[in-house]
Amino acid sequence: MKKLKNYGLLIFIFSLVLNFDANAQTKEKDFIKDKDKENLVVDAKYALEELKENNADVAKLADDAYGYVIFPNVGKGAFIAGGAAGNGVVYQGGKQIGWAKLRQVDVGLQIGGEAFREAIFFQTEQDLDEFKSSELEFTGGVSAVAITEGASKTVNFEDGMAVVTMPKGGAMIEISVGGQKFKYQDM
Numbered sequence: 001m002k003k004l005k006n007y008g009l010l011i012f013i014f015s016l017v018l019n020f021d022a023n024a025q026t027k028e029k030d031f032i033k034d035k036d037k038e039n040l041v042v043d044a045k046y047a048l049e050e051l052k053e054n055n056a057d058v059a060k061l062a063d064d065a066y067g068y069v070i071f072p073n074v075g076k077g078a079f080i081a082g083g084a085a086g087n088g089v090v091y092q093g094g095k096q097i098g099w100a101k102l103r104q105v106d107v108g109l110q111i112g113g114e115a116f117r118e119a120i121f122f123q124t125e126q127d128l129d130e131f132k133s134s135e136l137e138f139t140g141g142v143s144a145v146a147i148t149e150g151a152s153k154t155v156n157f158e159d160g161m162a163v164v165t166m167p168k169g170g171a172m173i174e175i176s177v178g179g180q181k182f183k184y185q186d187m
Contacts, residue, residue: 031185032087032099041096043072044089047117051166057155058119061162065121067092067128069100069182073168077113082106086118090184092128100131101183115168120161127160132184 032040048070052059062068067090074086084104090097102118122128130136155162 031101031183036087037099040072040087040099041089044070047072047166048119051117051119051164054166055155055164058164061121061155061157064123065162066124067097067131068119068121069131071100071102071118074102074104074116074118075113076104076116078106078110080107080110082110084180088118090132096187098132098184098186100185102180103183104180117166117168119164121157121163123157123160123162131182134183137179137181 048062052062069088069090071086071088074084076082076084083106084102086102088100088102090100120131122131155164
């Protein structure tokens with residue numbers, strides 16, 4: 001019976017990785033559906049305002065950054081193996097220039113589900129270009145500042161980027177290793 005459970009877990013992890021890879025290779029025309037774009041832009045503006053209201057450093061980063069991407073709703077779920085996904089809006093000089101997708105895979109001790117906002121601020125044109133090349137990946141070594149209401153944390157550029165997250169809801173217990181991968185598309 002134990003062997004059967006192990007095979008089931010392996011099949012689950014394998015299917016998660018396959019799904020992650022299939023989503024990463026989405027056709028450009030299906031990148032983000034036209035019917036979803038308007039809501040995504042509204043949600044991204046609201047998410048940025050909420051991040052700014054809850055941390056003065058975020059407001060300064062948004063003003064000083066060469067560009068940034070806002071993922072207003074990232075969903076994450078896990079039972080040993082986990083994943084997260086979200087769509088975002090990319091800005092340069094405060095003006096929208098494109099769309100982004102975030103995909104994440106984790107493996108480790110974890111269970112639950114949560115939703116959060118994520119913003120990545122790019123210090124220079126080169127930093128934004130690296131993101132736009134769709135070759136940017138975050139591994140366990142990238143630190144994000146988690147913003148919560150009423151708690152002030154310092155947010156600064158580190159290696160040309162600043163990453164902030166803000167929980168929206170859910171509960172997650174985790175000790176895991178994973179990474180985020182991003183895809184970009186011009187408007």
